[in-house]
Amino acid sequence: MYNILVVDDEKEIVNAIEIYLNKEGYNIIKAYNGNQALKEIEKQEVHLVILDIMMPDLDGIQTAKKIREKYTMPIIMLSAKSEDYDKVLGLNTGADDYITKPFNPIELIARVNSGIRRYTEFGNISKQQNNLFKTGDLEINDETKEVTLDGKNIKFTPTEYNILKFLLKNKGKVFSIDQIYENVWEEESYGAENIIAVHIRHIREKIEINPREPKYLKVIWGIGYKIENI
Numbered sequence: 001m002y003n004i005l006v007v008d009d010e011k012e013i014v015n016a017i018e019i020y021l022n023k024e025g026y027n028i029i030k031a032y033n034g035n036q037a038l039k040e041i042e043k044q045e046v047h048l049v050i051l052d053i054m055m056p057d058l059d060g061i062q063t064a065k066k067i068r069e070k071y072t073m074p075i076i077m078l079s080a081k082s083e084d085y086d087k088v089l090g091l092n093t094g095a096d097d098y099i100t101k102p103f104n105p106i107e108l109i110a111r112v113n114s115g116i117r118r119y120t121e122f123g124n125i126s127k128q129q130n131n132l133f134k135t136g137d138l139e140i141n142d143e144t145k146e147v148t149l150d151g152k153n154i155k156f157t158p159t160e161y162n163i164l165k166f167l168l169k170n171k172g173k174v175f176s177i178d179q180i181y182e183n184v185w186e187e188e189s190y191g192a193e194n195i196i197a198v199h200i201r202h203i204r205e206k207i208e209i210n211p212r213e214p215k216y217l218k219v220i221w222g223i224g225y226k227i228e229n230i
Contacts, residue, residue, distance in 0.1 A: 002116055003045060005029045007037040007063065008052040008078060013101070017050060020105045021112060034058030038066055046073055048115050053079040053090060061093050068094035072122075072157050074115035078103070091198035096159040097185075098195070114185040122158035133168040136230035138207055138216050140165050147207075154206050159184070163196075164203055164227075167217070172229035174220045200225060 004026045006017045011032065018028040029046065031037040035058050040046070049067065053060035064075050077090035077098040087098050096118075097111055122145055131142035137150045142165060147154045156164065162184045167175065175183070181192035200219075204211040218226055 001025065001027045002047040003027050003029055004112065005031060005037060005040055005046045005049045007031040007034065007049065007055070007060070009033060009055045010052075013052075013078075017108065020109060024109055024113070026112070034060065034063035034066075037063055041067065041071065046071075047119060048073055048112060049075045050112070051075055051077055051095070053077055053086060061089060064090065064093040064095050072119075074119050074158065076111055076115060087194045088198055091195065094157065096157065110187045111185075114187050117186065118158045118162050118184070122161055133165065133171075135168060135171045135216060135227055138168070138227075140168055149207055156203075156206065160199055160203050160206075163199055164207075164217075167225065167227040171227040174224050174226045176224040180225065196225075 004021055006014050006028055008014050008017075009032050014030050014032070018030070021028055029040050029044070031040050033055055037049070037051070041049075051060045051064060055063075060077060064077070067073075067075065074097070075095040077087075077095045078101055079086050079090065079098060080101045087100075090098050096115060099108060099111060133140045133142065139148050140146070140161075141148075145161065147156055147161065147164065163180060166180065166183050177192055177196045178189040180196050181189040200217065201211070204214055204217050207216055208214045216228055216230070218228055220226060
């Protein structure tokens with residue numbers, strides 16, 4: 001059974017999420033502020049965090065930053081605001097996804113299922129052979145879940161890794177934002193422009209000498225993204 005940490009200062013929302021996810025077989029850990037959430041993560045294994053942005057004391061943005069100092073589990077941000085700034089800010093702190101309140105329970109469950117799937121796949125060492133994907137000096141070993149550039153290991157979150165792997169496996173092909181989202185998240189895109197754009201920028205910062213003039217991860221304006229076949 002997977003442990004989902006739900007963090008929100010509104011207890012009614014925490015209780016509602018617990019009901020939805022209990023029905024899906026998840027175990028829910030509750031926290032009502034950022035400091036309490038960090039203590040829960042230290043005490044027990046957490047496989048995914050649902051984290052509200054607007055909380056007193058330690059807000060969701062600062063909490064996500066502290067989580068990312070040690071842990072790679074998926075973080076889904078909750079926000080009552082629909083402004084793009086809040087969504088991008090959450091993603092820039094290391095969050096993998098976001099949901100705007102009030103949320104659709106079906107969408108919430110789909111996002112959680114997708115996050116857990118990516119996280120567990122990232123953590124499992126595959127026994128299959130020939131899982132090497134390469135272009136130029138950039139290489140993914142999908143058996144060990146390692147990314148190397150010029151022979152040096154680069155650390156990725158599970159979401160970043162899965163986006164890069166999908167594009168590298170299909171190097172030379174251009175994919176739209178919706179196609180990337182649907183292939184990596186394995187669910188319908190609910191308007192994923194910000195999510196994909198921020199993750200792409202993070203990947204570029206890790207694999208490109210000059211992210212503004214990328215060698216590997218290219219944008220095809222008006223269409224999407226591709227990994228160059230070098």
